[in-house]
Amino acid sequence: MPSLKDIKRKVTAVQKTKQITRAMNMVAASKFKSAQLKMENFRPYAGKFMDVLNSLALRVDTSTHPLLAVRDPRRIRVICMTSDRGLCGGFNTNLIKATERFMRDKTRDGKEVSMISVGRKGRDFFRKKANVLAQKVDCLSKFDMTLAVSVADEVIDPFIKAEYDELYLIYNQFVNVSVQRPTVVRLFPLPSIGSPDADMETDTRLDYVYEPSDEVLLHKLLPMYVHVLVYRALLETSAGENGARMAAMDNATSNCEELIHTLTLKMNKARQAAITAELMDIVGGTEALAKG
Amino acid sequence: MSDELILEVVTPEKMAFSGKVDEVTIPGTEGEFGVLRGHEPFLTSVDVGELYYIADGKKTYYAVNTGYAEVTGSKVTVLIETAERADAVDKDRALKAKERAEAALTQLAKEHSDYEKMRLALLRAVNRISVADKLPQN
Numbered sequence: 001m002p003s004l005k006d007i008k009r010k011v012t013a014v015q016k017t018k019q020i021t022r023a024m025n026m027v028a029a030s031k032f033k034s035a036q037l038k039m040e041n042f043r044p045y046a047g048k049f050m051d052v053l054n055s056l057a058l059r060v061d062t063s064t065h066p067l068l069a070v071r072d073p074r075r076i077r078v079i080c081m082t083s084d085r086g087l088c089g090g091f092n093t094n095l096i097k098a099t100e101r102f103m104r105d106k107t108r109d110g111k112e113v114s115m116i117s118v119g120r121k122g123r124d125f126f127r128k129k130a131n132v133l134a135q136k137v138d139c140l141s142k143f144d145m146t147l148a149v150s151v152a153d154e155v156i157d158p159f160i161k162a163e164y165d166e167l168y169l170i171y172n173q174f175v176n177v178s179v180q181r182p183t184v185v186r187l188f189p190l191p192s193i194g195s196p197d198a199d200m201e202t203d204t205r206l207d208y209v210y211e212p213s214d215e216v217l218l219h220k221l222l223p224m225y226v227h228v229l230v231y232r233a234l235l236e237t238s239a240g241e242n243g244a245r246m247a248a249m250d251n252a253t254s255n256c257e258e259l260i261h262t263l264t265l266k267m268n269k270a271r272q273a274a275i276t277a278e279l280m281d282i283v284g285g286t287e288a289l290a291k292g
Numbered sequence: 293m294s295d296e297l298i299l300e301v302v303t304p305e306k307m308a309f310s311g312k313v314d315e316v317t318i319p320g321t322e323g324e325f326g327v328l329r330g331h332e333p334f335l336t337s338v339d340v341g342e343l344y345y346i347a348d349g350k351k352t353y354y355a356v357n358t359g360y361a362e363v364t365g366s367k368v369t370v371l372i373e374t375a376e377r378a379d380a381v382d383k384d385r386a387l388k389a390k391e392r393a394e395a396a397l398t399q400l401a402k403e404h405s406d407y408e409k410m411r412l413a414l415l416r417a418v419n420r421i422s423v424a425d426k427l428p429q430n
Binding site for chain 1: 302303304305306307320321322332333334335336337358359360362369371373374409
């Protein structure tokens, strides 16, 4: 049985841990809010962009663009998007596992797999295990479109030069605060755009004057489309990371409370035992005196 | 034809501007163009440059990056990756970025893959400086 002092020390330690986890929970909550706001603000841009891209894709033969070129997928490239920091539950672990599985499957099929890592956690994990061509670390706490552009720059040119044949983006899709789903999406060749069932909100019957020609315009917009896709994944990663950390720290805080509760019980019992033992001593002493 | 012209400047971060204007000038890839109300439907890409609109007789400048502009009779929608209003431009930072880009350009060979990147960075920096200079000095 640990002594009273030992238990007391333990209770204080757990209380301190609880303070820390609670503070982290609150920090994550406020970061989560701003990440969510960023997502909200991005929506009009993404929506309008897709409208124009779709209406443009309907009038132009899209098969000619190099970013849409379908080749025999022999060399695969993967963008793995994790967070920079840990202590956010299974957020990174799940994603890394999904990435590993994906890459293993592809390798087994005889494909050549290389990767680009966004986020410190993924980089640290894959540094020795995979062919990491490029990395972006310590950039997720504060980022804007330029980060998405710089990620896209890493992948667009090599694809056009046919240095690889397919590009997949693996990131945590943000479902809600406690659920983030590792998702694999194919970036290159770009999935078909302008399908007839695509959501069309604006009036596409308007006959625009295009300057430059609609075809050239589409070619300009496609790289921007990649930026939009990457930026959205970054936003979801950042919101998901903070959401996951919130949930993890909430759990940790309640675990601490539980631990404090059981430890306090134990401490009270130990104190009671000590008092009883002391009483027994005194009673035994007086009895011995009375007899004598 | 409606007698108003609505301008919307949308960036990934926020709706940079939305409101009624009298006239707007946009740096298209094929050259700068002005839009008044009743302009014919028009779709073009936008390059690094200066965008300004006139409302209530006042000119407001923005430093913009690549994107596109969509014009319908009464509405102009400009979607760009960045837009900075003249009074929000950090001129010191822009000057530093310009120096950095210039220094890098002198060292890089034209064929280097970073050359184009730095050239664009220089362009953006110069653009931001010139927009900042458009502010009335006080």
